[in-house]
Amino acid sequence: SWTTGNVIEEQVAAIRAQVGNKRAVCGLSGGVDSAVAAALVQKAIGSQLTCVYVDHGLMRKGETEQVEKDFVASTGVNLKVVDAQERFLTALAGVSDPETKRKIIGREFIRVFEQAQAEIVAESAGTGEDVAFLVQGTLYPDIVESGGGTGTANIKSHHNVGGLPEDLEFELVEPLRQLFKDEVRMVGQELGLPEEIVQRQPFPGPGLGIRIVGEVTKERLDLLREADAIAREELTAAGLDREIWQCPVVLLADVRSVGVQGDGRTYGHPIVLRPVSSEDAMTADWSRLPYDVLAKISTRITNEVADVNRVVLDVTSKPPGTIEWE
Ligand code: XMP
Numbered sequence: 001s002w003t004t005g006n007v008i009e010e011q012v013a014a015i016r017a018q019v020g021n022k023r024a025v026c027g028l029s030g031g032v033d034s035a036v037a038a039a040l041v042q043k044a045i046g047s048q049l050t051c052v053y054v055d056h057g058l059m060r061k062g063e064t065e066q067v068e069k070d071f072v073a074s075t076g077v078n079l080k081v082v083d084a085q086e087r088f089l090t091a092l093a094g095v096s097d098p099e100t101k102r103k104i105i106g107r108e109f110i111r112v113f114e115q116a117q118a119e120i121v122a123e124s125a126g127t128g129e130d131v132a133f134l135v136q137g138t139l140y141p142d143i144v145e146s147g148g149g150t151g152t153a154n155i156k157s158h159h160n161v162g163g164l165p166e167d168l169e170f171e172l173v174e175p176l177r178q179l180f181k182d183e184v185r186m187v188g189q190e191l192g193l194p195e196e197i198v199q200r201q202p203f204p205g206p207g208l209g210i211r212i213v214g215e216v217t218k219e220r221l222d223l224l225r226e227a228d229a230i231a232r233e234e235l236t237a238a239g240l241d242r243e244i245w246q247c248p249v250v251l252l253a254d255v256r257s258v259g260v261q262g263d264g265r266t267y268g269h270p271i272v273l274r275p276v277s278s279e280d281a282m283t284a285d286w287s288r289l290p291y292d293v294l295a296k297i298s299t300r301i302t303n304e305v306a307d308v309n310r311v312v313l314d315v316t317s318k319p320p321g322t323i324e325w326e
Helices: 004-019 032-048 063-075 085-092 098-124 140-145 181-190 218-237 291-304
Strands: 023-028 049-055 078-083 131-135 171-173 249-252 257-261 264-273 308-313
Touching: 004 032, 004 131, 004 171, 004 181, 023 032, 023 098, 032 049, 032 063, 032 131, 032 181, 049 063, 049 098, 063 078, 078 098, 085 098, 098 131, 218 249, 218 264, 218 291, 257 308, 264 291, 291 308
Parallel strands: 023 049, 023 131, 049 078, 131 171, 264 308
Antiparallel strands: 249 264, 257 264
16 A cells, blocks of 8 residues: 555665665755655665755745755755856846746756766766766656656656756666655655755746846845745745645836835835645636735835835736746
C-alpha cells in the first residue's frame, strides 16, 4: 500500500542502485520539487551528492536564507551557493519585454549552473568518483505534459523544472517521477524538511523578475521584496495560505500616481495584489479575500514601503487574465 515511508525506502534503494559509488549534482531552485528530490538523494548517497543554488537575486525575502540555512540544517547536504546577483542585474539592464526577460534569466541560469557543475566535476577529478548523475525534481505531471521522458539525457526541459542545460552529459536521477505534488509534499514532510519549503506555493522560475512591469533594477527588486513579504505575512497570519493557490505581488514600475502621505504630495508607484484560487494554474479565479485582510495589507505596504502610495486588487479570472502579469 502507498505510504510515504514505503516511497522513501523504495526510492532510497533505487537511487543507491543507480548511482553506485559515483557522484551526483542537484540544482536547488528554492521550490518544493528540487528540495524533496535533493533530500531523497541525500538520504540515499549522502556526501556523494553536491547541491547547487544559483542566487539570481530574484527570490522573495528570506528564501535564499531558507535554502542556505534551514534546508542545509535539516538535510546535512553539501551546498554550493553561487552569488550571481550582479550578473543577472547586468544582463537584465534596460530590458522591459516579458519574454526577453524570461529568455535572459533562463540563459544566464544555465550558464551559471553549468559553470558550477564544471567546477564540481573538476574538484572531483582524480578521486576515482566521477560526477555522472544529475538529480531533477521531475514530477509525474511534468512527464505527462512533456510527452513522456525516459530518464535519459535528452529529456525536454519543462519550464517549471528550472532551465536545465539542453545538452546534458549526465544521467538523470528523478526520484519523484511517480509522484503528484501533494505526495511530494508528504514525502518532504516525512524527510523533515522545513514547513516553509514543503508548503511553499507555486513561484515562477524567473522570480520577481517577471513581477516588475518595466525594467528590473536592484532598487525595484528590494521594494517589491518588501511589499511581497508584507502580503505573505498577512495572508499567513489570517490563515489563508491553503485557501489561495498563490498571490503574485506586482510592481507597476513604469506607472506613477499622485498621493498624499504625511504632510506632502507624493508621486509613487502602485502595487498590485493578484490572489487567485486554482486547481492546476490552467484556469483560475480571483480570490475573494476578506476586506479587513486586504485593508491591513494595503495600509502596511503604503506605510512601510517607500515610493509606494497605492495598492490595487486584480479582480480578473484566468482566462482572460493570466495569473502573472508578465
Ligand atoms: P500564468 O501567468 O501563465 O501562470 O497564468 C501559470 C502558472 O505558471 C507560473 N509561471 C511560471 N513558472 N516559469 C515558471 O517556472 C515561468 O516563466 C512562469 N510563468 C508563469 C505562474 O506562477 C503560475 O503558477
